Amino acid sequence: MTTSIPEYLNYIDGTWVAARDNAWIDVESPRNRQIIAKVPRGDEKDIADAVDAAGRAFPGWRDTAPRARGRLLQQIADKLEPEIERIARIISDENGNALRTQSRGEVTFAVDVFRYFGSVASEVKGETIPLNAHVLDYSRREPIGIVGAIVPWNAPVQLAVMKIASALAAGNALVLKAAEDAPLAVLEIVKICHEFLPAGVLNVVVGYGTEAGEALITHPAVRKLSFTGSTAVGKRVMSAAAERIVPVSLELGGKNPQIVFPDADEDWVAQGTISGMRFARQGQSCTAGSRLFVHRSIVDSFVDKLTANLGKLKVGDPLDEETDIGAIVNKKQFDKVCGYIDEGLQRGESTVALGGLPPTEGPLSEGFYVQPTVFVGVENSWRLAQEEIFGPVLCVIPWDDEDEVVRMANDTHYGLSAFIWTHDIGRALRTAHSIDAGWIQVNQGGGQVLGQSYGGWKQSGIGREFSLEGMIESFTERKHVSIDTSR
Ligand code: NAD
Numbered sequence: 001m002t003t004s005i006p007e008y009l010n011y012i013d014g015t016w017v018a019a020r021d022n023a024w025i026d027v028e029s030p031r032n033r034q035i036i037a038k039v040p041r042g043d044e045k046d047i048a049d050a051v052d053a054a055g056r057a058f059p060g061w062r063d064t065a066p067r068a069r070g071r072l073l074q075q076i077a078d079k080l081e082p083e084i085e086r087i088a089r090i091i092s093d094e095n096g097n098a099l100r101t102q103s104r105g106e107v108t109f110a111v112d113v114f115r116y117f118g119s120v121a122s123e124v125k126g127e128t129i130p131l132n133a134h135v136l137d138y139s140r141r142e143p144i145g146i147v148g149a150i151v152p153w154n155a156p157v158q159l160a161v162m163k164i165a166s167a168l169a170a171g172n173a174l175v176l177k178a179a180e181d182a183p184l185a186v187l188e189i190v191k192i193c194h195e196f197l198p199a200g201v202l203n204v205v206v207g208y209g210t211e212a213g214e215a216l217i218t219h220p221a222v223r224k225l226s227f228t229g230s231t232a233v234g235k236r237v238m239s240a241a242a243e244r245i246v247p248v249s250l251e252l253g254g255k256n257p258q259i260v261f262p263d264a265d266e267d268w269v270a271q272g273t274i275s276g277m278r279f280a281r282q283g284q285s286c287t288a289g290s291r292l293f294v295h296r297s298i299v300d301s302f303v304d305k306l307t308a309n310l311g312k313l314k315v316g317d318p319l320d321e322e323t324d325i326g327a328i329v330n331k332k333q334f335d336k337v338c339g340y341i342d343e344g345l346q347r348g349e350s351t352v353a354l355g356g357l358p359p360t361e362g363p364l365s366e367g368f369y370v371q372p373t374v375f376v377g378v379e380n381s382w383r384l385a386q387e388e389i390f391g392p393v394l395c396v397i398p399w400d401d402e403d404e405v406v407r408m409a410n411d412t413h414y415g416l417s418a419f420i421w422t423h424d425i426g427r428a429l430r431t432a433h434s435i436d437a438g439w440i441q442v443n444q445g446g447g448q449v450l451g452q453s454y455g456g457w458k459q460s461g462i463g464r465e466f467s468l469e470g471m472i473e474s475f476t477e478r479k480h481v482s483i484d485t486s487r
């Protein structure tokens with residue numbers, strides 16, 4: 001018996017359409033390498049249609065009362081909430097993240113994102129400037145126009161919804177290019193948006209970065225680019241934006257430090273560093289604390305605690321409730337991660353405390369599964385410690401004094417996040433203030449929270465989108481009006 005493969009469509013001008021060329025991309029599940037759906041392979045023609053639709057919809061949406069826009073976003077949240085389980089299962093199937101440890105939380109977060117931005121839509125306020133008695137001088141925050149947004153596959157729903165809800169709350173029209181590896185859950189959420197939003201306000205095109213992505217970042221009518229993805233592509237987005245002088249928000253890669261002080265040789269810290277490394281997301285997180293600086297005096301005992309806790313986590317089918325760690329998203333990424341592990345194994349100077357190359361037979365060899373891997377005795381200058389592996393590979397780097405560890409932590413072209421583990425508050429704050437990164441966590445390894453000014457320094461990005469202030473900065477233009485009231 002053959003089962004038919006579901007076909008998903010692009011969403012343009014309030015209707016569901018195939019790519020103009022009727023070209024398709026197969027979506028393969030990393031759980032078992034089966035094709036689970038087909039999605040359109042959109043290109044510049046589809047992007048042009050989507051941008052035209054957004055341009056037609058923009059004036060009406062801009063002039064809709066902000067609280068009315070916000071109410072629509074909140075209605076989307078209410079409709080999405082009962083669908084959390086169904087959509088979470090789709091994410092786990094398409095990108096391999098474990099349902100229990102990741103995907104359910106991701107869709108729950110998405111509901112909150114629509115509620116948050118829905119509730120602050122009318123807080124986009126300007127200022128008045130007291131110049132003198134007969135001059136009224138005030139500023140307005142106006143939507144920019146057509147926003148072009150691009151998201152990756154690692155947290156596809158969270159990242160897409162952040163851009164949809166914040167850009168729309170501020171009154172913009174949006175064209176979103178979903179990631180070719182994980183577009184399905186995003187399109188399911190867009191089906192819910194379709195029930196509430198006017199046609200053309202939100203448009204979603206699926207396609208490859210070099211085709212649909214390039215067409216979107218170079219389209220002359222797009223007035224703002226909001227990109228989440230790798231630093232390499234972020235540079236390309238920024239250079240395309242420079243051609244037309246359009247503002248960009250970039251949420252890019254990271255190679256984030258975790259610093260364990262000698263007083264923190266404890267079990268809860270070991271568990272915290274596992275969470276900071278995002279092992280339950282196979283390390284496929286921009287904020288993963290993948291360089292673990294452990295004070296030399298405690299390296300052996302701390303690594304014992306770390307591996308004892310990490311070894312208990314179960315790698316397996318992302319849809320299985322027992323699974324803690326799912327699959328790597330695709331073959332390309334799987335090969336890349338294995339290449340780094342192989343390189344680490346070849347180096348005589350470091351040791352492998354856990355993991356190694358993935359099994360070549362047995363159930364785990366049917367999908368893209370990689371065991372959590374810990375290299376001990378790595379030097380900060382090695383490729384393993386400098387490049388974003390985006391896999392479950394942790395480098396333990398010993399250190400001796402505080403100035404040295406801060407210098408090593410900052411010795412990277414990234415600056416997204418960092419984690420500090422100690423009981424000594426002075427040390428913690430001193431270190432937090434010395435690290436060149438946008439987000440520092442002390443004694444916790446959690447994920448982003450709405451309302452934070454989350455974003456990167458250095459080559460980890462530009463701009464902030466996770467808060468009301470971020471929404472205002474990222475998705476509005478400031479306009480100043482000066483009136484002489486005496487005439
Ligand atoms: P990627 O840069 O390869 O792709 C991201 C998106 O950009 C995809 O939709 C892709 O199709 C598109 N794209 C690729 N080439 C393009 C081009 N020339 N023009 C326009 N669009 C193009 O990244 P990825 O492998 O999908 O995602 C992993 C990366 O994303 C990691 O580096 C990770 O750190 C980063 N990331 C950052 C954050 C953050 O908040 N800072 C969050 C999630 C992921």
